[in-house]
Amino acid sequence: MGVGMDTRKQLITLLASNKNTYVSGQKLSDELNISRAAIWKHMKALEEDGYKIEAVTRKGYRIVQAPDEMSENTIQWGLETTWLGQHLIFEKTLDSTQITAQKLALDGAVNGTVVVADEQVKGRGRLQREWHSKQNVGIWMSMILRPKIEPYRAPQLTLLTAVAITRMLKNICNLDAKIKWPNDIYIQDKKLAGVLTEMQAEQDQISFVIIGIGINVNHDSKDLPSELQSKATSLKLVTNQSWQRETLIQELWKQIEIVYEIFRNEGFSPIKKEWEQSAYKLGEAIHVTTGKTQWKAELLGIHDDGALLVKDEKGETKRLYSAEIDWKRTVQKNANTYETAENETK
Known part of the structure; x- marks a missing residue:
């Protein structure tokens, strides 16, 4: 990320932390250690990206609307996490977020780094199955974790991620999703989302874990391959409305952080209990x-x-x-x- 883009990210973070108030140009200048003229130029660049900015004399600046098109800026605008997604790589098109994340992890990417793509052309699920990742309609992401746990406990990370997804769907969409062991999220007996976990470890120590998540969001029936239409669904098909993907991503990352901290502090037992409460076909x-x-x-x-x-x-x-x-x-x-x-x- 270049110096200009890094400054712009800090600018968005400052404005996001003051959503309901204006931030003076002087305060932004002092915080970012750049001139008032440079602040103005960054504001113009944000407007070119699709942000709607309100500037009021003697009050300052306020972002009142983010662009419709998903980007690194729109995902981080309003993001409330402490560590997950604070290092973010966003690309319009990737072969696979999982492959990109693996390369970044091997190069030393920090814990909580996330790769998000608007489209994957070689997306995959478990057992190398193809995952259809159409542009502009879904959430396709991979996060890098460096947990200090034994390698045999890595499957627990898949399970806690599934719990976080169900929490997000409940909080944002008011949907009670089911978790189909070991890694699928189901609604109305159809697959909505999947989790793919891959690990690199040495003996009794994990080097990193890559957790890939795919969620069908704004797919119409025509967006799903004919052979999957009886097996898969999307949030739009279930709720008859479109959803802002950034809102879903931000809530998901927030819930992953919450569940992950429970896991770190209290172990797997509370996660297991919550997983079973949402288990697909439990008791059947x-x-x-x-x-x-x-x-x-x-x-x-x-x-x-x-x-x-x-x-x-x-x-x-x-x-x-x-x-x-x-x-x-x-x-x-x-x-x-x-x-x-x-x-x-x-």
């Missing part, structure tokens, strides 16, 4: 395939290590780390074969 029957064996189970919740807890037909509790699960209704065709509505390999 699912069908599990492990190896060549198919069996019916009841979903009980999750273990502290992130494994799925189920009760088999004998009443025994099992931990599932990897299995093929049919989450939807099944029709028994014979003693050993089931016709499944949807299978996903976990």
Whole structure:
């Protein structure tokens, strides 16, 4: 980031912290250690970016409206986090935010650095599945964390991120979303969002964790591939209204910070409890395939290590780390074969 852009970011931060009042040119000049003329030039540059700025003699400046187009400035305008997203890389188009974040992490990017793209052309989910990341309609991001926890606890970060997403959806959209183990967010039995966690570690120490998040926001039906229209949805399709992505991002990052601090201070137990309160199909029957064996189970919740807890037909509790699960209704065709509505390999 150049000197000019860094100054402009500080300027936006100052104005954002005084949303309802005017900030004098002199105060901005003193805070940023630049001339009043330079302040005026930065204001003009912000107006060219689409900001609507009100300037009143003897009162100062106030931003009254941010541009419609998402950018680094619009995301950080009004951002209330302490560390998450304070270092932000925004690009109109990327192959994958996950790939970019990995490169930045290897180069020493600090904890809380976030990569956001308006569009991904090679977005991916778990098991290298393609993630359709159309421009201007979704949230596509990857955050870099450097947690001081043992590598075996890394799956807990996926689970706490899912909890933060459900909190954001409740607070902003008044929606009660469900979490489908291990990494999907569902509304009305359709996928709305996904979380992808990747880690680099040495022996008993984590170097960094990259958590990718994709959320379908303002997609119309035509924006979703035909093969996914029966399986996926968006906030717009669910609520019949469009949403400002920056508002969702800011609240999400705020909730991730809150949940992450709970995790650091109190451990995983309170996160586990909240996750289970939103668990998809909790207490319901699912069908599990492990190896060549198919069996019916009841979903009980999750273990502290992130494994799925189920009760088999004998009443025994099992931990599932990897299995093929049919989450939807099944029709028994014979003693050993089931016709499944949807299978996903976990």
